[in-house]
Amino acid sequence: MVVRAKGFFTDTTVCIGCKACQVACREWNQDKLPNAFEHVHEHPPHLLGTSYDNTGHLSSVNWRHVKFIEQFSEDRTQQSRWLMMSDCCKHCVNAPCLEVCPTGSLIRTEFDSVYVQPEVCNGCRDCVAACPFGVISYGEWDGKVHKCTLCYDRLQVGLQPACAQACPTQSIQFGDVDELMERAKKRVATLHERGVKEAYIYGDKDILYDPASGKGGLNVFYLLVDKPEVYGLPANPQIPSKTVPKSSAFSILTAFIVGLIGIFSFRDRRIREIQKNENLRT
Amino acid sequence: MSDVTSYALHPEWGGYIVAYFYLGGIAAGAYFMAAIIELIGNPEDRALARTAYYIAFPLVVICGILLILDLGRPERFWHMLIYSKAGMPIFKYWSPMSVGAWALLIFGGFTFLSFIDALVESRQIKRGKGGERLIYTGFLGRGFAFIGSLFGFFIASYTGALLTATNQPIWSQTSLLGALFLASSASTGMAALLLIHNLRRHRIEARDGSPLQKLQHADNWTMLLELILIGLIIFTLGQNVAAPLIKGHYGKVLWIGVVLLGIVLPLILHVLPILGTRGSEVLAALLILLGGFLLRYVFVMAPQGLYFSFLKGLTP
Ligand code: SF4
Ligand code: SF4
Numbered sequence: 001m002v003v004r005a006k007g008f009f010t011d012t013t014v015c016i017g018c019k020a021c022q023v024a025c026r027e028w029n030q031d032k033l034p035n036a037f038e039h040v041h042e043h044p045p046h047l048l049g050t051s052y053d054n055t056g057h058l059s060s061v062n063w064r065h066v067k068f069i070e071q072f073s074e075d076r077t078q079q080s081r082w083l084m085m086s087d088c089c090k091h092c093v094n095a096p097c098l099e100v101c102p103t104g105s106l107i108r109t110e111f112d113s114v115y116v117q118p119e120v121c122n123g124c125r126d127c128v129a130a131c132p133f134g135v136i137s138y139g140e141w142d143g144k145v146h147k148c149t150l151c152y153d154r155l156q157v158g159l160q161p162a163c164a165q166a167c168p169t170q171s172i173q174f175g176d177v178d179e180l181m182e183r184a185k186k187r188v189a190t191l192h193e194r195g196v197k198e199a200y201i202y203g204d205k206d207i208l209y210d211p212a213s214g215k216g217g218l219n220v221f222y223l224l225v226d227k228p229e230v231y232g233l234p235a236n237p238q239i240p241s242k243t244v245p246k247s248s249a250f251s252i253l254t255a256f257i258v259g260l261i262g263i264f265s266f267r268d269r270r271i272r273e274i275q276k277n278e279n280l281r282t
Numbered sequence: 283m284s285d286v287t288s289y290a291l292h293p294e295w296g297g298y299i300v301a302y303f304y305l306g307g308i309a310a311g312a313y314f315m316a317a318i319i320e321l322i323g324n325p326e327d328r329a330l331a332r333t334a335y336y337i338a339f340p341l342v343v344i345c346g347i348l349l350i351l352d353l354g355r356p357e358r359f360w361h362m363l364i365y366s367k368a369g370m371p372i373f374k375y376w377s378p379m380s381v382g383a384w385a386l387l388i389f390g391g392f393t394f395l396s397f398i399d400a401l402v403e404s405r406q407i408k409r410g411k412g413g414e415r416l417i418y419t420g421f422l423g424r425g426f427a428f429i430g431s432l433f434g435f436f437i438a439s440y441t442g443a444l445l446t447a448t449n450q451p452i453w454s455q456t457s458l459l460g461a462l463f464l465a466s467s468a469s470t471g472m473a474a475l476l477l478i479h480n481l482r483r484h485r486i487e488a489r490d491g492s493p494l495q496k497l498q499h500a501d502n503w504t505m506l507l508e509l510i511l512i513g514l515i516i517f518t519l520g521q522n523v524a525a526p527l528i529k530g531h532y533g534k535v536l537w538i539g540v541v542l543l544g545i546v547l548p549l550i551l552h553v554l555p556i557l558g559t560r561g562s563e564v565l566a567a568l569l570i571l572l573g574g575f576l577l578r579y580v581f582v583m584a585p586q587g588l589y590f591s592f593l594k595g596l597t598p
Contacts (some may be wrong), residue, residue, distance in 0.1 A: 015521060042469040055541070087419065096449060099377060100377045100379060101377070104374075120365070121361075122355045122356075122361045123354015124353055125295065125354070126379045126448075128291050128292070128294075129290065129445075130290075130448045131290060132288075132289065132290055132449035134290050135291075136291075137291060138294065138354060139354075228430055234449070240447035240449070240454075241377070243446045244376065244443055245446055247447070249463040250460060251435075251440075251443065251464055252440035253461065254439070254507070255435040255464055258435075258468045259435075261500050261503040262500050263322060265326075265496045265503070266322055266496050
């Protein structure tokens with residue numbers, strides 16, 4: 001039973017790229033992750049080395065990732081800005097990963113978050129293929145998938161997620177999704193007033209919207225000031241199950257054609273033979 | 283549909299999955315052709331159906347093993363069917379992988395019974411006087427063949443629907459993968475039967491109206507259908523989205539391996555048996571089987587940017 005959906009409102013305009021959230025996440029969840037230092041020589045961590053971003057993307061061991069988007073023109077005078085965005089699982093309302101998971105490992109919790117039950121997952125990776133945001137990732141070290149849990153273990157004892165608690169600028173705000181959305185819309189209005197006309201919310205109802213249920217959106221949503229693609233977010237992700245009826249219809253049609261081909265190939269000659277036999281008899 | 287950018291991570295479905303799609307397709311294709319023969323064919327066509335039963339079951343077993351090996355936690359393969367925390371069956375009709383797991387299990391049951399039937403009929407298993415049929419008798423037998431063929435069709439095509447029910451580039455941008463895999467399964471299933479019967483010492487003569495000729499006839503039309511579907515997929519995806527399929531390494535494999543060697547050449551060999559009937563048929567069947575494998579390779583691997591190392595030489 002969902003009491004009230006919990007999530008994050010991430011206001012990217014106030015993120016300073018300090019990565020406190022990323023560190024807090026890694027620290028709180030270290031019991032669920034392989035020891036980073038144990039095999040450091042055989043498996044050095046993947047660091048970009050070309051940007052302050054360094055970890056590059058979300059992964060099975062980095063459930064939070066602060067994206068550094070560097071927008072500099074050749075001469076650095078036309079345009080020069082850094083966009084920063086602290087990213088994690090969106091805990092989608094219509095979660096593609098959860099939808100396709102055949103084992104029931106992915107569940108929706110009482111906080112309306114999407115949670116991988118590690119004791120159930122068998123590493124089929126269908127969820128990896130389904131997540132439009134490249135969030136859920138396969139862990140080579142244990143053959144299962146991993147992602148942000150919205151600190152399920154902390155929520156159960158009344159704490160807020162570690163990242164939100166650590167964030168010094170309130171870029172990550174934790175709370176009830178409906179309240180957060182109101183706050184976010186106010187913030188967008190304020191920014192518009194101050195001349196930041198590009199500000200908008202990514203992850204309101206329109207994203208992954210299902211007309212059948214009238215539901216959609218991301219429980220973890222963002223305030224952005226450039227196109228979603230600039231932040232590595234898809235403009236138009238799809239709900240996997242919605243593709244099934246069309247695929248099925250074409251498959252059935254083809255099955256029908258192949259069936260007919262088979263029937264005609266094996267039947268017309270039979271008819272001919274029957275005719276031949278009859279001709280012989282008469 | 284023109285959106286080229288995708289931010290999804292790839293599931294890294296590699297060799298095991300390609301092999302599963304391919305072998306499962308052959309099993310399913312051969313099996314539903316057998317059902318058609320069972321339902322409307324002549325008694326003399328039945329040798330083909332029996333061969334189909336002989337290959338379908340072992341192939342399905344291999345498929346099961348391949349799928350298990352592909353899992354991150356192979357020992358948890360049964361989680362596909364049973365929700366481990368409650369000990370209850372789990373079935374999500376909206377998830378192709380969940381439905382597919384059940385369908386494969388049931389299809390396994392069908393192919394097993396048909397396998398036994400073929401053994402009894404050909405007196406490999408002694409029962410009564412032998413030579414009689416265990417399952418395929420009367421109305422119930424026909425019902426069995428019909429329902430079995432539906433599962434065959436399902437196994438041949440759901441793999442395409444499974445790829446589409448994701449957020450991966452190419453896969454999720456066409457609804458025709460299931461249709462394409464079905465056509466390819468039918469064609470490779472028939473090719474496998476053609477190959478086996480042509481390699482047998484007492485092969486059925488490929489004279490006019492013989493079972494092998496009918497099969498060849500059916501395969502030709504199915505290959506044409508496959509060709510049309512490949513064209514439709516590329517056309518509807520558009521050049522930009524389809525680029526990974528039609529250019530570079532995978533492009534070479536698609537145009538040369540799948541289309542030319544796997545479809546066009548076999549069609550020519552079927553129409554103009556330049557190597558003699560038997561030689562042409564054997565070569566054509568081998569080429570069809572090769573093409574079917576490469577088709578899965580291109581469509582499964584290209585969107586994920588994965589390679590088979592032995593094909594890597596083809597990389598530009
Ligand atoms: S962002 Fe990806 S992993 Fe998170 S709930 Fe949505 S689909 Fe699942
Ligand atoms: S990898 Fe695990 S969580 Fe993901 S779909 Fe498969 S069983 Fe479910």
